[in-house]
Amino acid sequence: MKPRILETHDDELIVIVDGKVKTIPNTPYTILRKMHMGDNRIIYTFAPFVTATETYNARIFNLVYDKYTITTRQDLANKVSATILDHYKKGDYTKFKEMFLGLYSIEHKDELVEKFILSLSKVVTVEKKDFATVEGTKAKLPVFVVGDKFGIDASGVSYFKREGDNKWNFLCTVVTSQNQSYRIPMGSLGWAKLQPEDSSIISKIVFFLNPNPKDGVFTGQLKQSSPILYKSIIEGTYMKEKT
Numbered sequence: 001m002k003p004r005i006l007e008t009h010d011d012e013l014i015v016i017v018d019g020k021v022k023t024i025p026n027t028p029y030t031i032l033r034k035m036h037m038g039d040n041r042i043i044y045t046f047a048p049f050v051t052a053t054e055t056y057n058a059r060i061f062n063l064v065y066d067k068y069t070i071t072t073r074q075d076l077a078n079k080v081s082a083t084i085l086d087h088y089k090k091g092d093y094t095k096f097k098e099m100f101l102g103l104y105s106i107e108h109k110d111e112l113v114e115k116f117i118l119s120l121s122k123v124v125t126v127e128k129k130d131f132a133t134v135e136g137t138k139a140k141l142p143v144f145v146v147g148d149k150f151g152i153d154a155s156g157v158s159y160f161k162r163e164g165d166n167k168w169n170f171l172c173t174v175v176t177s178q179n180q181s182y183r184i185p186m187g188s189l190g191w192a193k194l195q196p197e198d199s200s201i202i203s204k205i206v207f208f209l210n211p212n213p214k215d216g217v218f219t220g221q222l223k224q225s226s227p228i229l230y231k232s233i234i235e236g237t238y239m240k241e242k243t
């Protein structure tokens with residue numbers, strides 16, 4: 001016989017189960033498992049290829065959406081359970097989809113960002129080994145390199161390559177669009193929104209692909225150590241050389 005709620009309080013429920021009155025926590029996970037799953041492991045199908053399966057470790061879920069899969073921590077058990085309860089009520093799994101997209105975007109952030117950046121242009125590459133600078137410091141990896149002339153490390157710091165010794169030099173870069181938000185397409189899942197720090201890196205890459213010759217603060221740093229690069233930007237031939 002399905003359990004029945006006798007009383008509802010903010011932090012607990014009084015229920016009757018198999019003729020016995022019990023008190024259980026008033027949380028989505030407890031309600032789902034004890035009131036709908038017979039206190040068994042939660043295995044739920046929203047639609048073909050859209051599932052939430054509790055592992056044999058309580059409160060840890062394997063979530064599947066189409067070709068994407070993630071495993072959630074125990075502290076997300078209530079969040080996962082709430083999407084299932086919402087599906088019970090409404091018959092659609094919008095809440096699950098939104099939750100999955102958000103979690104996947106965070107868990108696979110580096111992979112998504114790299115894929116997006118490398119798709120911007122064939123002249124953009126990624127460096128995952130030591131990236132020493134002329135200042136004697138090492139950039140935070142990975143470093144995205146634009147045309148072998150500019151680099152942006154994982155913390156958003158910019159560099160340019162000096163022409164005399166081919167060493168990387170710190171470059172002070174302020175891009176007006178670095179607060180812009182970027183989203184990455186994820187098939188039937190929708191669009192994954194990137195974190196602000198990743199959007200800043202992308203904005204700088206876009207700038208280095210098409211630098212503004214009127215930005216004196218930017219070009220002034222290149223003039224002495226990379227005069228050929230400086231001249232190509234000022235004369236508007238830089239992008240033609242890259243394509």
